[in-house]
Amino acid sequence: MVAATEQGTPSPPMRRWRDSAAAGALVATLVIACALALSGAPFVLPVLIGAIVTAFAALVRPRAEHRIAAERARSHETARAGIQAVMSGIADPVVVLDSQGNVTMFNSQAKVAMPQLVIGRSFSFAVRSPEVVGAVESVLRDGTVAETEFHEKVPVERSFEVRATPVRIDAALGADASGAIEIVMLFRDVTAARRLERMRADFVANASHELRTPLASLYGFIETIEGPAKNDPSAQARFLAIMREQARRMSRLIDDLLSLSRIELKEHVQPTEEVRLDSVLSEVVDTLTPLAQECRTKIEVDGLNRVLVTGDRDELIRVFENLIENAVKYGQSGGRVEVSIADAERAVSVTVRDYGPGIAPEHLPRLTERFYRVDVVESRQKGGTGLGLALVKHILNRHKARLLVRSELGAGATFEVVFPKSAPEAST
Amino acid sequence: MADHIVRAFDTDLDTLSRGVAELGGLAESMTTRAIEALVRQSPTMANEVIALDARLDALQQELEEKAVLTIARRQPMAVDLRAVIAAIRVTHDLERIGDLAKNICKRVLAITGLVQTPKLVKGVEHLSQLVLTQLKDVLDAYVERDAEKALAVWEHDENVDALYTSLFRELLTYMMEDPRNIGVCAHLLFCAKNIERMGDHATNVAENVYYLVTGAKLQAERVKADTTSLEKPMSAT
Ligand SMILES: Nc1ncnc2c1ncn2[C@@H]1O[C@H](COP(=O)(O)OP(=O)(O)O)[C@@H](O)[C@H]1O
Ligand SMILES: [Mg+2]
Numbered sequence: 001m002v003a004a005t006e007q008g009t010p011s012p013p014m015r016r017w018r019d020s021a022a023a024g025a026l027v028a029t030l031v032i033a034c035a036l037a038l039s040g041a042p043f044v045l046p047v048l049i050g051a052i053v054t055a056f057a058a059l060v061r062p063r064a065e066h067r068i069a070a071e072r073a074r075s076h077e078t079a080r081a082g083i084q085a086v087m088s089g090i091a092d093p094v095v096v097l098d099s100q101g102n103v104t105m106f107n108s109q110a111k112v113a114m115p116q117l118v119i120g121r122s123f124s125f126a127v128r129s130p131e132v133v134g135a136v137e138s139v140l141r142d143g144t145v146a147e148t149e150f151h152e153k154v155p156v157e158r159s160f161e162v163r164a165t166p167v168r169i170d171a172a173l174g175a176d177a178s179g180a181i182e183i184v185m186l187f188r189d190v191t192a193a194r195r196l197e198r199m200r201a202d203f204v205a206n207a208s209h210e211l212r213t214p215l216a217s218l219y220g221f222i223e224t225i226e227g228p229a230k231n232d233p234s235a236q237a238r239f240l241a242i243m244r245e246q247a248r249r250m251s252r253l254i255d256d257l258l259s260l261s262r263i264e265l266k267e268h269v270q271p272t273e274e275v276r277l278d279s280v281l282s283e284v285v286d287t288l289t290p291l292a293q294e295c296r297t298k299i300e301v302d303g304l305n306r307v308l309v310t311g312d313r314d315e316l317i318r319v320f321e322n323l324i325e326n327a328v329k330y331g332q333s334g335g336r337v338e339v340s341i342a343d344a345e346r347a348v349s350v351t352v353r354d355y356g357p358g359i360a361p362e363h364l365p366r367l368t369e370r371f372y373r374v375d376v377v378e379s380r381q382k383g384g385t386g387l388g389l390a391l392v393k394h395i396l397n398r399h400k401a402r403l404l405v406r407s408e409l410g411a412g413a414t415f416e417v418v419f420p421k422s423a424p425e426a427s428t
Numbered sequence: 429m430a431d432h433i434v435r436a437f438d439t440d441l442d443t444l445s446r447g448v449a450e451l452g453g454l455a456e457s458m459t460t461r462a463i464e465a466l467v468r469q470s471p472t473m474a475n476e477v478i479a480l481d482a483r484l485d486a487l488q489q490e491l492e493e494k495a496v497l498t499i500a501r502r503q504p505m506a507v508d509l510r511a512v513i514a515a516i517r518v519t520h521d522l523e524r525i526g527d528l529a530k531n532i533c534k535r536v537l538a539i540t541g542l543v544q545t546p547k548l549v550k551g552v553e554h555l556s557q558l559v560l561t562q563l564k565d566v567l568d569a570y571v572e573r574d575a576e577k578a579l580a581v582w583e584h585d586e587n588v589d590a591l592y593t594s595l596f597r598e599l600l601t602y603m604m605e606d607p608r609n610i611g612v613c614a615h616l617l618f619c620a621k622n623i624e625r626m627g628d629h630a631t632n633v634a635e636n637v638y639y640l641v642t643g644a645k646l647q648a649e650r651v652k653a654d655t656t657s658l659e660k661p662m663s664a665t
Contacts, residue, residue: 362594
């Protein structure tokens, strides 16, 4: 940006030209007057010529000055446009504020990170975090660089390192020598790094907590096989089958925890691919048909016309796998599961409906919490980890989509995923 | 000359709105940090938040005085008057949210080291994220003067209530399961109650934003949703 301001300052040569024009007019007047006086011409003529030249000089100066001012304003604009262009080439969000803390320029990265940015409005309307507000105030007060961090917790967690630097752009452009202070705000997205730190801790805590129980029971079986059941092959076979199931559950748990961590890491980055939702659904239904048959449940699909949403195909497969699998597993007493797509004006929505036992209202708001299960024993028996809907929620968060759950005890459950069609909408 | 007065008034209003946004930012930050203090069981963080409350109160009073001066000096009409009145009301709700955050932190100091199972605070954390989302959305609605967004916040308050009810039952269950949990769970119940009330204040702000933009009042009598059809909005846990 410094380079841009220097390139955009053509005023010194301009000033020189103006001065030399005025000086030239004066010198010319003197020279002509002297020449005429020497040549002994009549008295009137030199006065006349002198007057004309002076008038010319007088005309030249203001007109040149006017033109220069206009040109300078134009070059000032050009220089600012140049700054804007340079800013657009910076991968991090950059915002420029005037001496009142109002926004004067920003790049597209800044608009993505701070959708409330509007030129001419106070920066506090876009970022109201006390740390950032304080940094702006301190730069304006002390005229020195301020550094801080900016964290946002909802709708998705984000962190930025912020550097607020005082600059005098107008003074540098020569437009206004006293040029008021402006602030360049540079944001560096450190979300991924911060998340990684926190998630390593979370992962260790969750994994150790959740794996301890099945591990303890594995040890129990091993001891039994080595001891009391040492000579009982039929008991050994039974225990080994249980142990295999336990081990499977443990590895599923680790898989789910890893998937969850991976999603959380990129939750703040919205996917950009176009995905055919209908083909995602038919693929998921195909995969789950064997399980459905095992549970004597029929999956009925409705309205599978070509529908596009912006998303990540593999992640969307995980979402519908989880929802349909839950419907089949927990709602099998209903004998059927209905899956349908509705493509409306403002949103595309997918509904998964079962006719099983349903979910009591006090559990509805809790289902997407990690490890939350209505019935822990039932979930364990069915190979659940209690992480399925947590994963669904994080994936949908990343897609800026919503999950609606409706249920009534004894009348089945409906899980609806809504993909809004309008421009990016930050939250529900 | 008239033009000059109009512009000066616009600047007054802008300064006021900006102050409200900044006050909101402070209330948001206090709430976020209070919950973090609770989840991490950190008395240091709790004390920091408690200390911030005085600043919030001072800012709120300053803004209120500014608003009153604006009314006295400019005698605004119609939408401008609504803007000033809404600003005053909104600052009151934000100040209350700060108080509630402070109260949570005082409880954190009381239970630090006593919360054995992280499971206990998980539900409270979930509730707080719902309420923080409400608060963020309503403050965004305020700076954008977006009545529709305010209405959405107002409508989503029932999700907060539903989650609170569920949490209440869960904590009661823990208390009955093991009497040693009673002390901690009682504090957590009050924390949850405080958060639920923050949600109510966010709803009040939504009403004021709606009034400011449209001049109309949101129906005071909320249509009670049947509990059988609960909308579950997204919120990170
Ligand atoms: N369609 C459904 N009908 C009834 N209960 C359900 C349904 N889907 C989910 N649940 C409940 O929600 C809980 C959480 O689901 P999930 O996160 O997928 O974990 P998991 O299936 O591994 O237990 C389940 O344990 C179950 O109690
Ligand atoms: Mg599941």
